[in-house]
Amino acid sequence: MTAALTGDPATVPAAAPPTALRRALPLLAAPVAFFVAFFAVPMVVVLSSSLMAGGAPSLANYARVLLDQYHWDVLAVTFRIAALTTLAVTLLGYPLAYYLVRVVSSNALRRGCVILLLLPLFTSNIVRSFGWMILLGRNGLVNDTLVGIGLLERPIRFLGTETGIVIGLVYILLPFIVLAVGNALATVDPTLEEASADLGSSPFTTFWTVTFPLCLPGLIAGVIMVFTLAASAYVTPALLSGGKITVFPMLIFQQYSTVFDVHYGGALSITLLVFTLVLVALAGRIGNGGGNRS
Template structure:
């Protein structure tokens, strides 16, 4: 038995070498460099960079704006993405039409965020298509200012990140056996009760994975907030970029980066705990 296990390990080690080396080179080593640089000040070990971040109200205000924008983007993507994914998986019967819709959904991902953000700058301008349409149908009396506001940033981020949550929820919905929904209907459940007690709980993990992806990408977004804010709103990635590219203070930039990372991981972990608790409660109610 030991000889067999040893031979299996000898065959597995070469296969593991490449992914382990890739992980070390492109994740572990850069992370160690950022952490170590954040703990240095003036060439000596120090927590001064973190004290500078955590004890300055300005950083907390920027952090709050960053998470507020990311939270609104995530909520909007979930509210728009779930019905769209449900429509593509459950309503659209033609496989060709479904594939066409998916291609149209992911096609913008092949375009640079810079190009798409510039496009939204044109659309959201005072004389842009969005304002012209809102004024034309009577929703607004005069053009509304979108650029330089959190609303404009959220609109741009929702457009960019919506495909991620649609694909995640769509894959989860496609994995739900329709026989379970048919059985629920045969037992007298209404379509809404079937969705609430069968469909939604089963695809909740896919929804949560999409929410996590959208939130983390929105928190770390730089290009879209930088362009659509017009310099009037600052988010944490903009501060980090400024320290690395303009001020060249890698120690302070590392502290900012690690602060954002830790805060994001805490919020993602909290969201995962709430999601698991909600799924368990839903399952108990269904029983």
């Protein structure tokens, strides 16, 4: 995007913005109208509903959300799951991204792996979670294998535990981090690494002082994306929790689908949204200059 943003009237000839706007307006009319009507206004409706109680402006809904220990417990579970997921996704995804971009020399093999990486990404998270419901069941493949090779004496319960939810979410979100890190790695100039090696650095030093810092923006963008998606996930926790664990998005869903309390539900929505947006803003601050998410 051009840096020539004409926000400061002093630097812009008085006639310029209206002319530019007039020429851009026919192109902008439809998208702006649509996004205002079906995105901005609905969000404003949620916000204003959350600020109303008993027909009058009030912060009572927020008090109900924030003064109740239960909500903080659910928030803690939600963000603990999101943090664990993000950590696991990073530890698993980074090596795979590095391997695919730097070690695999055959284009055909890399392409095959990219296809296998996109396949789950293009499959609904309900289908993917369903796969884990089969795998993680008491007599599922995972338990059978662990018992079979003697790691466990008897099957353990995954479904209905935070571990089960984390396994499912890691699976759902892994492709995001591999793509974010991999695309950052692909743009790192290999001659920089060669120079580091020529100057006597060990491969590890080269990685740690040259490669890793250069693709840090991609990693940060990926990490923040995974964290926000994990914190706002509904389907995977709903299926793998077996009704035993509650995460914040489930509270929102309950309020709108069964109770239909738009005031209290609105306050819950805005609470989740604020947490998410703060994190995204943080990501933008840290990853600034790192460019676009891809």
